[in-house]
Amino acid sequence: MEEYRASYRNDGPYNLGDVESTTAKVLTDDEKLRLEEQNKRMVSEFQALKLEREARKHWDLFYKRNEDRFFKDRHWTTREFEELLMEDASSASAEQNENVKQMLEIGCGVGNLIFPLIEDGRRKFFIYACDLSPRAVELVKKHNLYNEQYMKAFPCDITSDDVFKTLPEASLDIATLIFVLSAIHPNNFPSTVGNIFRLMKPGGMVLFRDYGLYDMAQLRFKPGNKISENFYMRQDGTRSYYFAAEEVSRLFRDAGFDVVVSSYIHRRTVNPKENIDVPRIFVQGKFRKLAK
Numbered sequence: 001m002e003e004y005r006a007s008y009r010n011d012g013p014y015n016l017g018d019v020e021s022t023t024a025k026v027l028t029d030d031e032k033l034r035l036e037e038q039n040k041r042m043v044s045e046f047q048a049l050k051l052e053r054e055a056r057k058h059w060d061l062f063y064k065r066n067e068d069r070f071f072k073d074r075h076w077t078t079r080e081f082e083e084l085l086m087e088d089a090s091s092a093s094a095e096q097n098e099n100v101k102q103m104l105e106i107g108c109g110v111g112n113l114i115f116p117l118i119e120d121g122r123r124k125f126f127i128y129a130c131d132l133s134p135r136a137v138e139l140v141k142k143h144n145l146y147n148e149q150y151m152k153a154f155p156c157d158i159t160s161d162d163v164f165k166t167l168p169e170a171s172l173d174i175a176t177l178i179f180v181l182s183a184i185h186p187n188n189f190p191s192t193v194g195n196i197f198r199l200m201k202p203g204g205m206v207l208f209r210d211y212g213l214y215d216m217a218q219l220r221f222k223p224g225n226k227i228s229e230n231f232y233m234r235q236d237g238t239r240s241y242y243f244a245a246e247e248v249s250r251l252f253r254d255a256g257f258d259v260v261v262s263s264y265i266h267r268r269t270v271n272p273k274e275n276i277d278v279p280r281i282f283v284q285g286k287f288r289k290l291a292k
Helices: 029-038 045-053 055-066 114-119 134-142 161-165 186-199 245-255
Strands: 014-021 101-106 125-131 151-155 172-178 200-211 226-228 231-233 239-241 257-271 276-289
Touching (some): 045 226, 125 172, 172 186, 200 257
Parallel strands (some): 101 125, 172 200
Antiparallel strands (some): 231 239
């Protein structure tokens, strides 16, 4: 689960530099009308419940169709999150060396974040990686860089107590939550962030990035796709929520985290060859579990 690029995939986009901001965007009259149109035909309550029950199935089908071909590797994460550039630790397994830092990628998909870190020789953590989709986890395990000496992938529903079957409380130094929370039903946001809080060591950091309010993808949804406020169904049955920065801050603060930073990130993806100029809005943040 990560940045969903289906509506504007192309072979040669240029990503213009990220611009940090405290505001999402000022809507034009046309954009306001688009949002109003979405309310005219909503996803039925029956269909919304069915989507929730079948969330794992839809992501499994997504990875069955696309395998590891859909998302690009995230080589940008070390630029945005210097916490991933810590001094190199021992390459020994977590079980062999208790001083090795512990990292969890939540919603790992096929490993587009973790494998670039390993490829670059930045094996600074013992890496845990979990995903709702068992098929995605199997694809991670088939990767030529997968090695349980320094990583472990496992299927998990992060909204439940599932994760504690593999990881004990207060065991993580770093957790990444990148283009993941948006795929979860908003009713489950508090339990998800609460579980992450329980997993973090005092002083541990959560690195967050996800879709921002009034992102291009939100404005493009047609009537019949809206489930609830800022929450939508895609054609393939997966779902996406669009966050306000202050909403994300409040969510983490209510769970007990200190908000280090939380802001909007504005970006443009441009491809003159295909006449594409796509404005994107993300929310990015860092949240620390305070030491007692």
